[in-house]
Amino acid sequence: MRSARTIFFGSLVMMAVLFGIGANRCASIDEVVISRAETTEKVVAVTIDDGPHDKATPHMLDALRETGIKATFFILGKSAEEYPSLVRQAIADGHEIATHGYSHRNMARMSRAECEEEWEKAERILAELGAQARLFRPPGGAYGEALVKGAKERGYHVILWDVDTRDWQVPSADTIAERILSDVRAGSIILLHDGQYPIHSADALRKVASRLKAEGYSFVTVSEMLGISGGAE
Numbered sequence: 001m002r003s004a005r006t007i008f009f010g011s012l013v014m015m016a017v018l019f020g021i022g023a024n025r026c027a028s029i030d031e032v033v034i035s036r037a038e039t040t041e042k043v044v045a046v047t048i049d050d051g052p053h054d055k056a057t058p059h060m061l062d063a064l065r066e067t068g069i070k071a072t073f074f075i076l077g078k079s080a081e082e083y084p085s086l087v088r089q090a091i092a093d094g095h096e097i098a099t100h101g102y103s104h105r106n107m108a109r110m111s112r113a114e115c116e117e118e119w120e121k122a123e124r125i126l127a128e129l130g131a132q133a134r135l136f137r138p139p140g141g142a143y144g145e146a147l148v149k150g151a152k153e154r155g156y157h158v159i160l161w162d163v164d165t166r167d168w169q170v171p172s173a174d175t176i177a178e179r180i181l182s183d184v185r186a187g188s189i190i191l192l193h194d195g196q197y198p199i200h201s202a203d204a205l206r207k208v209a210s211r212l213k214a215e216g217y218s219f220v221t222v223s224e225m226l227g228i229s230g231g232a233e
């Protein structure tokens with residue numbers, strides 16, 4: 001899907017300002033931080049952060065199976081350690097495995113050595129489960145120049161999102177679905193979570209899947225959308 005490979009930077013200046021990054025340093029960061037694919041093809045990527053969780057993840061995997069959606073899971077290393085079978089199930093179901101670090105502490109405030117430790121621990125756990133992540137999403141979406149540089153040097157693509165459902169605040173499935181339908185467009189990266197319970201993201205996905213498919217959208221993993229090779233293999 002080479003036509004979808006170009007990267008969209010529009011909302012990143014705003015993100016950079018939100019996280020207090022000086023304008024003079026934006027350019028170097030924006031080159032490697034991705035919040036959606038710039039494409040007119042009606043493809044969207046569902047991304048799911050903070051799991052696995054013993055209750056939320058099975059619900060999410062069921063919804064993905066029912067809707068035929070292949071998603072990208074940004075796995076938390078410490079949770080994968082706790083619930084390895086759920087990561088194995090996600091891999092067996094054909095989803096993409098990406099990394100969200102190990103502890104979910106704010107990596108934008110960590111030293112390079114601490115960041116490397118986060119990546120290393122998460123990588124070791126995922127490797128034991130047969131997955132190698134190529135995509136990294138910083139905890140809380142917080143990043144600065146040093147974190148992005150470190151991630152890139154470690155071989156990661158830094159992935160954010162452009163459709164923020166705020167599902168972790170536990171709104172109803174209808175509200176989450178409305179937020180997706182109002183904000184989604186070609187090349188969107190939708191942010192959902194499976195790191196807490198109760199949460200209504202799985203039901204929201206059931207509500208939007210057929211509607212978006214009827215509108216001509218197809219669901220792909222982030223790597224597929226961006227033409228990046230690798231992931232869970």
Ligand SMILES: [Zn+2]
Nearest residue numbers: 049050139140
């Ligand atoms: Zn998170």
